[in-house]
Amino acid sequence: MPDDRAMTPTAQSLARGLSRHLAEAGYSTLTELILPNGRRVDVIGIDRAGAIAVVEIKTSVADFRGDQKWPEYREYCDRFYFAVPEGFPAELIEGPCGLFVADAYGAVMLRDSDEIVVNAARRRALVLRFAGIAADRLRGVTDPRD
Numbered sequence: 001m002p003d004d005r006a007m008t009p010t011a012q013s014l015a016r017g018l019s020r021h022l023a024e025a026g027y028s029t030l031t032e033l034i035l036p037n038g039r040r041v042d043v044i045g046i047d048r049a050g051a052i053a054v055v056e057i058k059t060s061v062a063d064f065r066g067d068q069k070w071p072e073y074r075e076y077c078d079r080f081y082f083a084v085p086e087g088f089p090a091e092l093i094e095g096p097c098g099l100f101v102a103d104a105y106g107a108v109m110l111r112d113s114d115e116i117v118v119n120a121a122r123r124r125a126l127v128l129r130f131a132g133i134a135a136d137r138l139r140g141v142t143d144p145r146d
Contacts (some may be wrong), residue, residue: 006030013103014084018055021100030043031043041056042055052078065086076122083102090110
């Protein structure tokens with residue numbers, strides 16, 4: 001089932017800071033990428049070795065508790081994280097998921113994710129999808145004729 005909700009301004013702010021952090025860590029990032037299963041990830045990053053990280057942004061406890069779709073992202077990444085604002089009770093997010101605290105200017109990793117290995121065919125398809133969307137978005141900025 002597709003997820004067509006747009007990011008809130010708060011989530012957009014966290015995505016910006018998180019993307020800055022991931023870029024400093026060697027990842028190229030996109031926000032709001034639709035996966036082949038129809039789910040939309042908040043932030044996805046791919047590093048130079050092809051490792052894929054997915055980050056789900058949660059702006060509040062209610063947002064976190066109301067979301068049951070995040071396990072569907074795990075088969076599309078090597079590492080899965082949540083990103084939350086400062087003051088979020090980090091103890092709510094347990095298990096194999098990594099955790100970032102972010103704001104509009106950066107992020108700090110509180111806990112790394114367990115490693116998951118994406119199968120080669122899925123990785124290739126996702127990297128190609130990532131590249132195509134990134135190119136289309138760049139073209140839209142440099143040639144906004146549509």
